[in-house]
Amino acid sequence: MYDPNLYITLAAASLGAIGMVTFAGLTGWRGWLALKHQELQAGGDIGPIQALPNASARIEIADLKERIRKLEAIAAGVDL
Incomplete structure (x- = not known):
């Protein structure tokens, strides 16, 4: 019941999942910012x-x- 390997594995998996979600969110945010930057440079629709x-x-x-x-x-x- 109190197996330390289980808790270490769960903590590592949780940390990895949080890291992947954060990375995906930051990648999307940077892409959105790049899109808006291109729209501003092109003088797009205001x-x-x-x-x-x-x-x-x-x-x-x-x-x-x-x-x-x-x-x-x-x-x-x-x-x-």
């Missing part, structure tokens, strides 16, 4: 709101502000 014309952007922002106001009123329990 986003849907900034790509809209000025008047359309103002209308969209006003619409979003109105929705937020309504949601805040609902959350506060005020009837509109």
